[in-house]
Amino acid sequence: MEFDDVFDSFAERDWQTTTEGTVRFALVGLGWWTVDEAIPAIRETDLCEVSVLISRSVEKAERYAEEADVPHAMSGDDFHDGALAEEYDAVYIATPNAYHRAYVETAADLDKAVLCEKPMAESVETAEAMVEAAEGGDVPLMVAYRMHTEPAVRRARELVEAGAIGEPVQVYGNNSQPILSLIDDPNQWRLDPDASGYGTSMMDLGIYPINTARFVLGADPVRVQAQMASYDEAFADVPDERSTATAVYEGGVHAAFTATQNAYDDTELTITGTEGQLTLSPAFHMECRLELEREGYSVSAEAEDVNEMTEEFDYFADRVLSDEPVYADGEHGLYDMRVLAALHESAESGETVALD
Template identity: 85%
Template sequence: MDFERVFDSFTERDWQTTTEGTVRFALVGLGWWTVDEAIPAIRDTDLCEVSVLVSRSEEKAQRYADEADVPHAISGADFHDGAATEHYDAVYIATPNAYHLQYVETAAEFDKAVLCEKPMAESVETAEEMVETANAGDIPLMVAYRMHTEPAVRRARDLVEMGAIGEPVQVYGNNSQPLLSIIDDPDQWRLDPDASGYGTSMMDLGVYPINTARFILGADPVSVQAQMHSEHEAFGDVPDERSSATALYEGGIHAAITATQNAYDDTELTITGTEGQLTLSPAFHMECRLTLEREDYEVTAEAEEINEMTEEFDYFADRVLSEEPIYADGEHGLYDMRVLEALHESADAGETVRLD
């Protein structure tokens, strides 16, 4: 098989349908991710611009708007009242998980497309409301799985479809980071179940290998079993400082997944088949390298100059401008929420939980 042609077109935007037009974004939630990652990424896009910043206080929004040369800054309350609606076409939501719904509701009220950070909500019930709201308002809703536009991940999916590893058999995924070193605050929202949801490690990190495997394999988990434990005092309110899970995906593919918010920075996803293996390492922390191994063949590649967030925003804008279907849409994100809920149910009960 001609696997080399996949690597020859490694950085190709195989998803792009238009090069014309601009989607103006209101960015909601001005934490470090939005300020340090999203705003610089959007500057490098072909189809997007930042036109409005939204924060709980207008003063904070204006401070960041001045720093980033963004023309409009408003408070969250003013956003919900309809301020600046003439200055943006879409909303990027990067607030804590529990607050996503209210911004989707306002976006739907004013007929604005939505790109919402993962996981899409703090609970399955809220995620269902988000999907219902978007459907009722007839607005595009995309969950921000940036791995879907990462070239290494897209090429991995191509290789699986080509049969490069034979029949997929098993998956191993890990995602870990030292959260308290990244954000030196034991009272941060990721450690607050009212804001984060079921927990912290699987919700924030484990969802990456779970969802990226879904994308590459074109298959969903049908049952899960999990164990979780919290040791450090800062994780006293969440059950999963350390977590591990097994999952059975459609087609009889077995997966083992580990995630922790309190360990050395490490990310990996390995998919093993009957004839070869694909490895993404590093995988999920804004860099990604793909290796294909077969008995008589090995090749490694990465897209060093490509920003995953830039690709994600341009993909979303491309779909909004062309009115083409979005992947991952709200229903896709809702399924991940059901998987996350099932993982926590399993850890509590000590039993395998099926997803019907």
């Protein structure tokens, strides 16, 4: 069948334009994600290296720099003062959401390319300021949607474009995890609205299926509705321990999404069309398997030796070295922030909210 070709070149880096050069990264925010995922992933890249670690505590930065054999370390204040600017080319920001803006603005002032974790900010207004700062400084701002460079997701998009499932009709996505088992601290920033933003489950987890559907379909949600509730005492400060959202994407594709920070680890995304179905399961927690089903035909695959973070960093570096536009850029991330704001507005009002 014609669609077999997509699976034959499953792990191909179809985005790659160069194999030459190195982008030196300053990593901002030394939580478990940076230390356990980003730094090891960058070691495996072709085009990146870590040259500076940055934390609010210079002692913490120096300790991790010594452990990871990174040549330079400094505090966030030193970064904002322009220290060590000659030692890095790009900035990776993995702080709590509410702190992203200041680092983006400083990086733009220093003429540094920016890779910022998702969601890009705690509010729409802050995200708008970040986009403005990057545009004003004429620096690339990419939001770190690592699913965009996950081979299974890229192949899913190709299959949709090739008509493998016919006309897309509906989408279902789920992302859940037991956050208090993963991080045994009820005072963690993901449960603090001052640091996380509108909430926790939809901001941190629900954004994965919502955004991945945008990427695979090549379409944006235009109307959304949501229900949210918190029951556990640890989630008293956030509105969405449990959350459910529905959306209508451009072209009339209907979608339903669920997300919670307080349940068994589970991730999936299913896109059903008039002639077939694509399923990503598992989908979002550093493993991704794709299955295509049509009448009398089924095939599945995963890129077992591919690290999603390694792909993401190499993609970003490829674009910086080639002076090509990044995707997802700040405007793309800003649209997601508007979707998240609309979902929380809907949960409060009980009404469907249209995206302008």
